[in-house]
Amino acid sequence: MHPFKSFFVLSICLGSSFLAAGQEKKSLSHEVYDSWKSINHPIMSRDGNWVSYEINAEKKDGYLYLYDWENDTRDSVARGAKAAFSFDGQFLVYSIRPHKDSTRQAKLAKKKDSELPKDSLGVWVTASRKITKIPELTSVKVPTKGGHWLAYLTETKEPSDSTELDRKDKSSSEKKKKDASKTRTLVLWNPVEELKQEIEQVESYQISENGKWIGWMRTSGDSTDSVAVELFDTEQQSRQVLFEGAGRAKRLVFDQAETQASFILTQDTSKTKVYSLWYWRSGATAAEEVVHMGSTAMLEDWAVSEHGKTGFSENGERLYFGTAPMPLPESEDSVLENEQPKLDVWNWQDPRLQPQQSVELKKDEKKTYRAVWHVATQKMVQLANEQIPRVDSLMKGNANIAMGIDNQAYLKQRSWEWPAYRDVYAVNVESGEAQKVLEQVQYANRLSPGGNYVYWYDPIGQDWYTNTNDGNNKRNLTASLEVELFNIFHNTPMEAYSYPLVGWTEGDAHMLISDHYDLWKLDPSGKEKPQNLTKGFGRKNKIRFRYQRLNTESPFVEPESILLLGMQEVTKEMGVYTVNLTGKKKPELLMNSAHAYRSFVKAKEADKIMWRRETFSDYPELYVSDRSFKEIRQISHTNPQQKDYWWGNVKMVNWTSYDGSELAGRLYTPENLDPGKKYPMIVYFYERSSDGIHRYSMPSPSRSIVYPSIYASNGYVIFIPDIVYKTGQPGLDAYNAVMSGTDHVLQEYTFLDSTRMGLQGHSWGGYQIAHIVTQTNRYAAAMAGAPVSNMTSAYGGIRWSTGLSRMFQYEETQSRLGTTLWEDPERYLKNSPLFYVPQIETPVLMMHNDKDGAVPWYQGIEFFVALRRLAKPVWMLVYNGEGHNLRGWANRKDLSIRMMQYFDHFLKKRPMPVWMSKGIPTIDKGKKLGYELEEADN
Secondary structure: OOOHHHHHHHHHHHHHHHHHOOOOOEOOOHHHHHOOEEEEEEEEOOOOOEEEEEEEEOOOOOEEEEEEOOOOEEEEEEOEEEEEEOOOOOEEEEEEOOOHHHHHHHHHOOOOHHHOOOOEEEEEEOOOOOEEEEOOEEEEEOOOOOOOOEEEEEEEEOOOOOOHHHHHHOOHHHHHHHHHOEEEEEEEEEOOOOEEEEEEOEEEEEEOOOOOEEEEEEEOOOOOOEEEEEEEEOOOOEEEEEEEEEOEEEEEEEOOOOOEEEEEEEOOOOOOOOEEEEEEEOOOOOOEEEEOOOOOOOOOOEEEOOOOOOEEOOOOOEEEEEEEEOOOOOOOOOOOHHHOOOOOOOOOOOOOOHHHHHHOHHHHHOOOEEEEEEOOOOEEEEOOOOOOOEEEOOHHHOOOEEEEEEOHHHOHHHHOOOOOOEEEEEEEOOOOOEEEEEEEEOOOEEEOOOOOEEEEEEOOOOEEEEEEOOOOOOEEOOOOOOOOOEOOOOOOOOOOOEOOEEEEOHHHOOEEEEOOOOEEEEOOOOOOOOEEOOOOHHHHHOEEEEEEOOOOOOOOOOOOEEEEEEEEOOOOOEEEEEEEOOOOOOOEEEEEEOOEEEEEEEOOOOOEEEEEEEOOOOOOEEEEEEOOOOOOEEOOOOOHHHHHEOOEEEEEEEEEOOOOOEEEEEEEEEOOOOOOOOEEEEEEOOOOOHHHOOOOOOOOOOOOOOOHHHHHHOOOEEEEEOOOOOOOOHHHHHHHHHHHHHHHHHHHOOOEEEEEEEEEEEOHHHHHHHHHOOOOOOOOEEEEEOOOOOHHHHHOOEEOOOOEEOHHHHHOOOOOOOOOOOOOHHHHHHOOHHHHHHHOOOOEEEEOOOOOOOOOHHHHHHHHHHHHHOOOOEEEEOOOOOOOOOOOHHHHHHHHHHHHHHHHHHHHOOOOEHHHHOOOOHHHOOOOOOOOEOOOOO
């Protein structure tokens, strides 16, 4: 453990002394990835006196930190993770991960998952700094709103009590069953008062919000089909049995007042099980069955579902649960597997394509329909059904109206229409009656938090509307406004989205919305005129204000002043502002700087705030202050080793595109740039990204793109231009933006070498690169990740990750063609790089993985085989089992090495690596990597 102040000062002093001694900075290499660290899981205690967070690296053990606000110090423990504070902040509960080296060695030894090193439990008493560690942790739970008790589950393998002779007499299956038996022990623990209870053979457990009750299900006796559902009263330190007998129980829940509990239970011994709902009230001797298959309101052949979410309303008056058609009984197999045909039958009348049905199969098998049991009347009401399959409750279940959603009539259109259509209903929670209030709508439409209004944005008229929940009082709330309520950067062939809804004020009194710059307060009844909450300050000063939600426990916007994040549109500087909901004052500036701010968190019971701040060269560290932001403290220092490496600088560039569009972009240059030298440049792009100029560039192995920090450190300039689009010409639009931006920076900066330029992008960026290299040979090399090369074949394909048809993407969203293939085939051909492959003179490297669920793998294959046939230099990296972006660390590191070797060869004239010059035959796969460089020509 160490205080933060001492640590920080020591780091700075050591760094200064090293550099003073003449230490030369190094370029970032691929070896830094394993040890570069990041912050994870920052949390704040309710009183704001404590902050906890992790700092982890991929290949090294991390640390859990505890920051003490009052003393401005921090302590750490090794390998801590997934921490949670007790309600009053008196202790911190966390997992202790095993050493990464020990886990790695166990995997190398081919240990089973059950034999790998396990997490331990750590409990850190904040005042005394006392730490207790418990091994063999399975899970832990802490009450969120009170109490000092916690519960954790450990699992230990039972030693065999048989002699060697006994074991020889037992059958193999019996021995396996005995050897595999484990003891699951639930421990109830108060670390403040040092009190403990232990219960064995626990299957699952739950703890109430305020910590009064801890409940569990355990196997009763020797039979796995007998269960005991029990409670422990932490105040009285007494136990009570709610149910004991034959059956299996699940989903134990408590109400917020901690006077009621519920669970579901089945007493079927067959594999097909039918559940019922059980209820217990404080003072009762046992739980009682309240809803079962034969209940009055239960639909015929339906039952309580084991997959449905169960929970009480906040006021405890309602118990929500899920129902579903009864599961089919198990079939007796009388046909051998090879005697059964296996096929999918595609039918033109299917609402969902067969691939989509396959992707969603598990979800369909567990589909449930929301129902409610009213505690006072002991009456069940079915809210959702097969006609209205989704019903969402409001006001934490307290509202008398719920929102129903039905999209079944429009499922087929989902293949070509986006966003998907749906009908909206107001569902009476008391009776289950449903009133359709909106029909065939696409965009934001829901019920207000109090259930008094339906509200939605109309993209055609570009206005916000409300209607009372009976559907009889439709009102346009923004007809008088002369500002854009739609996203002015929108440029796809579909109606534009609105700017973000801010939220509703207490009691559904007002609805708050955003335009491009400012916030507005609307009267949902339509009686008051719209009021500009930010007094036009945003539009006047070109500042885009966005609401920062600090109170996550209330469905309403804060009742007094709210926090806004404002970004200056030209300079991209950010500021934090506050504005009063009366709208009588302009926003008050609390702080601003040339940084990106994000992740604001407020202490639940104090005016203390935590957030993150970053720039291209400053890691997004954690900062804290009070709500005035007058005393700001940095509480983390994540990568002090960065000072030893060359980094880079970034600046904004602006230019006019060939078609007259005003564009912006980011230019990254090496930290040690010599203006008298010439540097290679890589142009990376996707769509618009200039707003991210202040975002940190983590030295991390690539999932699919180039990282400016790595390349700038190694003597490259990176240019990232914005791209804007018109319908029907995405390839030309990319060419206009990228080429005009390239012309601009070449003219503006003499240190750029126009003969050593490359292109890099992935997915939509990969497509644009594939198109651009058919139109120009100005770039010496291009790397295109997962490019669509043939829009005619891609149009009729499937997005395998979702099972959806790709038609909607080409007609209405990112591909921006705005029409069907048969209505304008020429448009599809003109925007397909495959048909212009003979014009390509630029060497091309691709990555397209064989499990890509977004862009079909065959798109990369089509492009590769065409280039190969025409003897164009082309390489394609296919990472086995990987999807659209790389996940595996080794694969990401491999891509980073190969991509830099590729650009180093073509842009820095370095020797080719063997994988480029000779390839890697399948017979050498997994044996040779081919990183070694060919001998340079003499």
